Amino acid sequence: MSLRPLSDRILVERVEEDEKTKGGIIIPDTAKEKPAEGKIVATGNGRMGEDGKLLPMDVKIGDRVLFSKYGGTDVKIDGIDYLILRQDDVLGVIE
Amino acid sequence: MSLRPLSDRILVERVEEDEKTKGGIIIPDTAKEKPAEGKIVATGNGRMGEDGKLLPMDVKIGDRVLFSKYGGTDVKIDGIDYLILRQDDVLGVIE
Amino acid sequence: MSLRPLSDRILVERVEEDEKTKGGIIIPDTAKEKPAEGKIVATGNGRMGEDGKLLPMDVKIGDRVLFSKYGGTDVKIDGIDYLILRQDDVLGVIE
Amino acid sequence: MSLRPLSDRILVERVEEDEKTKGGIIIPDTAKEKPAEGKIVATGNGRMGEDGKLLPMDVKIGDRVLFSKYGGTDVKIDGIDYLILRQDDVLGVIE
Amino acid sequence: MSLRPLSDRILVERVEEDEKTKGGIIIPDTAKEKPAEGKIVATGNGRMGEDGKLLPMDVKIGDRVLFSKYGGTDVKIDGIDYLILRQDDVLGVIE
Amino acid sequence: MSLRPLSDRILVERVEEDEKTKGGIIIPDTAKEKPAEGKIVATGNGRMGEDGKLLPMDVKIGDRVLFSKYGGTDVKIDGIDYLILRQDDVLGVIE
Amino acid sequence: MSLRPLSDRILVERVEEDEKTKGGIIIPDTAKEKPAEGKIVATGNGRMGEDGKLLPMDVKIGDRVLFSKYGGTDVKIDGIDYLILRQDDVLGVIE
Numbered sequence: 045m046s047l048r049p050l051s052d053r054i055l056v057e058r059v060e061e062d063e064k065t066k067g068g069i070i071i072p073d074t075a076k077e078k079p080a081e082g083k084i085v086a087t088g089n090g091r092m093g094e095d096g097k098l099l100p101m102d103v104k105i106g107d108r109v110l111f112s113k114y115g116g117t118d119v120k121i122d123g124i125d126y127l128i129l130r131q132d133d134v135l136g137v138i139e
Numbered sequence: 140m141s142l143r144p145l146s147d148r149i150l151v152e153r154v155e156e157d158e159k160t161k162g163g164i165i166i167p168d169t170a171k172e173k174p175a176e177g178k179i180v181a182t183g184n185g186r187m188g189e190d191g192k193l194l195p196m197d198v199k200i201g202d203r204v205l206f207s208k209y210g211g212t213d214v215k216i217d218g219i220d221y222l223i224l225r226q227d228d229v230l231g232v233i234e
Numbered sequence: 235m236s237l238r239p240l241s242d243r244i245l246v247e248r249v250e251e252d253e254k255t256k257g258g259i260i261i262p263d264t265a266k267e268k269p270a271e272g273k274i275v276a277t278g279n280g281r282m283g284e285d286g287k288l289l290p291m292d293v294k295i296g297d298r299v300l301f302s303k304y305g306g307t308d309v310k311i312d313g314i315d316y317l318i319l320r321q322d323d324v325l326g327v328i329e
Numbered sequence: 330m331s332l333r334p335l336s337d338r339i340l341v342e343r344v345e346e347d348e349k350t351k352g353g354i355i356i357p358d359t360a361k362e363k364p365a366e367g368k369i370v371a372t373g374n375g376r377m378g379e380d381g382k383l384l385p386m387d388v389k390i391g392d393r394v395l396f397s398k399y400g401g402t403d404v405k406i407d408g409i410d411y412l413i414l415r416q417d418d419v420l421g422v423i424e
Numbered sequence: 425m426s427l428r429p430l431s432d433r434i435l436v437e438r439v440e441e442d443e444k445t446k447g448g449i450i451i452p453d454t455a456k457e458k459p460a461e462g463k464i465v466a467t468g469n470g471r472m473g474e475d476g477k478l479l480p481m482d483v484k485i486g487d488r489v490l491f492s493k494y495g496g497t498d499v500k501i502d503g504i505d506y507l508i509l510r511q512d513d514v515l516g517v518i519e
Numbered sequence: 520m521s522l523r524p525l526s527d528r529i530l531v532e533r534v535e536e537d538e539k540t541k542g543g544i545i546i547p548d549t550a551k552e553k554p555a556e557g558k559i560v561a562t563g564n565g566r567m568g569e570d571g572k573l574l575p576m577d578v579k580i581g582d583r584v585l586f587s588k589y590g591g592t593d594v595k596i597d598g599i600d601y602l603i604l605r606q607d608d609v610l611g612v613i614e
Numbered sequence: 615m616s617l618r619p620l621s622d623r624i625l626v627e628r629v630e631e632d633e634k635t636k637g638g639i640i641i642p643d644t645a646k647e648k649p650a651e652g653k654i655v656a657t658g659n660g661r662m663g664e665d666g667k668l669l670p671m672d673v674k675i676g677d678r679v680l681f682s683k684y685g686g687t688d689v690k691i692d693g694i695d696y697l698i699l700r701q702d703d704v705l706g707v708i709e
Contacts (some may be wrong), residue, residue: 047231050197055231079687079698087699088231089197093664094188096195100666102659110617110689110698117174118231119205123141128205128230130173135687135698136619136658142300144326145292183326184292189283191290212269212325214300223269223300223325237395239421240387278421279387284378286385307364307420309395318364318395318420331489334516335482374482375518379473381480402459402515404490413459413490413515427585427611430577435611468611469577474568476575497554497610499585508554508585508610522680522706525672530706563706564672569663571670592649592705594680603649603680603705 045122052091052131054103056082056111057124079110079135082127091131101131108138140217147186147226149198151177151206153218174205174230177222186226196226203233235312242281244293246272246301247314251262269300269325272317281321291321298328330407337376337416339388339398341367342409362394364420367412376416388416393423425502432471432511434483436462436491437504459490459515462507471511483511488518520597527566527606529578531557531586532599554585554610557602566606578606583613615692622701624663626652626681627694647709649680649705652697661701673701678708 049055059132084107103109109129112135117128144150149164154176179202185193198204207230239245249271272298280288293299302325307318334340344366369392375383388394397420413416429435439461464487470478483489492515497508524530534556559582565573578584587610592603619625629651654677660668673679682705687698 046234048234049231050229051227053230068675079689086231092194092197093666094194094663095190096188096192097666099662102662112687117207119174119230132621134620135623135689136617136625136656139616139618141328141329142326145324146322148325150326181326187292189289190285191283191287212302214269214325231259236424237421239416240419243420245421282384282387284384285366286378290339297346308398309364309420316409331519332467332516333519335514336512371516377479377482379479380475381473381477399477401491402492404515406458426614428614429611430609433610451541466611472574472577474574475570476568476572497587499554499610521709524706525704526702528705538630540640561706567669570665571663573668578677580642592682594649 047086047119047121047126047128049086049088049128051088052099052101053088054101054129054131054134055086056109056116056127056129057085058082059108062070080081080113081108081110081138083108085126087131100114103131103134110135110138140222142181142214142216142223144183145180146183147194148183149179149196149226149229150181151204151211152180153177153222153225154203156179160199167190175208176203176205176233178203180221182226198229198232203225204226205230205233236313237276237309237311237316237318239276239278239318241278242289242291243278244274244291244319244321244324245276246299246306246317246319247275248272248317265315271298271300271316271328273298275316277321293321293324293327300325332371332404332406332411332413334371334373334413336373337384337386339369339386339414339416339419340371341394341412341414342370342400343367343412344393358423365398366393366395366423367392370411372416386416387417388422395420395423427466427501427506427508429466429468430506431468432479432481433507434464434481434511434514435466435467436489436496436507436509437465438462438507439488456502460493461488461490461518463488465506467511481511483514483517490515490518522561522594522596522601522603524561524563524603526563527574527576528563528575528608529559529604529606530561531584531591531602531604532560533557533602534583555588556583556585557612558583560601562606576606578609578612585610585613617656617689617691617696617698619656619658619698621658622669622671623658624654624671624699624701624704625656626679626686626697626699627655628697629650630680640707651678651708652684653678655696657701671701673704673707680705680708 087101091102092098112133115133119126171195180201182196185196207228210228212219274295277291280291282287302323305323309316371391372386373388378384397418400418404411436443464485467481473479492513495513499506559580562576565576568574587608590608594601630673652675657671665668682703685703689696
């Protein structure tokens with residue numbers, strides 16, 4: 045069973061603390077707007093512009109992303125916790 | 140008797156708890172913005188763009204969808220409970 | 235004496251409780267945003283887009299409609315109660 | 330002395346209660362958003378679209394109109410009370 | 425010394441009470457949103473549309489105008505009081 | 520060391536009270552929204568429209584301008600006080 | 615490990631107080647909206663316009679920038695503090 049996100053939404057699996065790479069990206073506890081880290085497992089086809097054409101997505105399945113923790117909807121599929129986000133909530137891709 | 144939703148609205152029949160597939164999508168009680176699950180029974184023709192053309196719908200009759208519980212209007216047709224939503228309230232299609 | 239609604243407005247005659255079809259659409263008392271039922275007796279020519287062209291209406295005289303009860307203006311013409319609405323307040327057409 | 334309204338504004342002379350046609354349009358005292366009745370005595374040339382073209386007016390001098398009582402500016406010209414409104418405040422034309 | 429207003433702004437000299445024409449436009453003290461009267465002494469070149477073209481002005485130097493008293497900035501040039509307004513604050517031209 | 524403002528921003532040097540020309544522009548103390556006077560020392564290339572083209576600036580280096588005191592950011596470069604503004608905060612050019 | 619910012623976002627390394635050039639840009643303590651100084655270490659590809667084309671960035675890697683301290687998200691990568699900003703939060707480039 046899987047979920048196809050609509051529009052410019054993505055399905056993100058949270059990255060647990062102990063899975064994070066050493067020396068990698070750390071979000072300081074004192075950060076004003078604390079982002080979270082996750083892996084994209086599904087993406088929508090993109091937002092539809094006013095002329096009916098789809099605006100292509102800038103992220104893809106497998107991308108490790110930092111995203112704003114505001115907005116987003118929690119959902120559990122086959123026992124795993126996911127988050128449904130809009131692409132615009134993604135701050136950047138970890139490379 | 141049936142209802143033809145206008146614009147990008149859809150008519151959704153809620154999926155009851157005991158009808159949900161085992162091992163399927165679970166919305167945790169602790170979710171900040173708890174989505175709901177339903178089946179699309181009717182769709183509008185799509186929102187009209189500023190140039191007068193209809194923007195095609197991205198969901199169709201029969202789709203099982205997750206949707207945001209905010210917004211939406213309850214209505215009972217021939218004894219069955221439905222919800223009228225805008226397509227943008229649909230987070231994703233369950234496949 | 236009649237009223238020609240401007241833009242995408244419609245003139246709606248409310249459907250009284252005892253006129254409603256048996257087994258038809260019922261709006262539950264517990265509905266969060268309770269819609270109302272009515273019959274369209276006049277429509278505007280449509281909203282004007284930014285390029286000066288009229289966006290065609292998606293409803294017509296005689297349509298039975300469900301509409302959001304917020305917005306809208308009450309008016310009595312020749313002793314009958316009507317409501318002036320924008321098309322976007324119409325949730326769907328009863329067929 | 331006269332006033333040429335700018336953009337999509339209109340100059341409206343209020344219709345007094347005792348001038349109203351019998352059996353005509355009555356605005357119930359209980360109406361949530363009570364409209365008012367008036368006669369258009371001057372109109373602007375229309376709102377300018379983003380491409381610099383004027384969007385044509387949908388009302389003309391002499392039209393009897395119902396309009397929302399919110400918005401609008403009172404002004405007295407040569408001893409007569411008028412109201413300056415935007416066309417979008419006009420709900421419909423009485424015919 | 426003079427001031428060239430930018431965009432769709434205009435420079436307006438207020439018309440004092442005793443300069444107003446007899447039998448002319450009077451703004452009742454009871455008016456909800458009381459407009460003011462003035463004479464245009466300078467205008468901008470017009471607002472720039474999204475395509476980089478200037479949208480032409482609908483008022484010119486010398487026009488007597490009614491304008492909304494909200495918004496606008498007071499300024500004194502060579503001892504005379506002026507007001508800097510946007511064209512959209514002008515309700516109409518007195519003719 | 521200098522600053523290149525981005526987009527439609529400008530860098531403005533405030534004009535001190537004792538540098539102002541006699542008989543020039545005075546902003547009355549009673550003004551509701553008191554503007555300030557300054558000289559432009561740097562400008563951006565203009566705001567980018569939705570089609571990717573730059574909208575040309577309507578002010579240039581050396582212009583004496585009146586600007587709204589709201590918005591804007593104070594900055595000191597090589598010991599001199601400047602203000603970074605958007606062009607839309609400029610009310611007019613003093614000529 | 616690095617971060618590719620999405621859309622018109624940039625990754626900025628803050629410039630510490632003791633690294634700032636003498637006689638350079640100083641942000642007064644009394645400034646109403648105090649900007650901060652930083653160096654761009656990564657940029658996105660630009661915001662996507664409504665027609666699906668990318669709007670080119672106006673800053674590049676290596677630029678020293680002043681930016682508004684509101685908005686932005688703190689993140690630490692390989693032990694160094696960064697800030698993720700939108701290009702529109704950049705006031706100007708120090709040259």
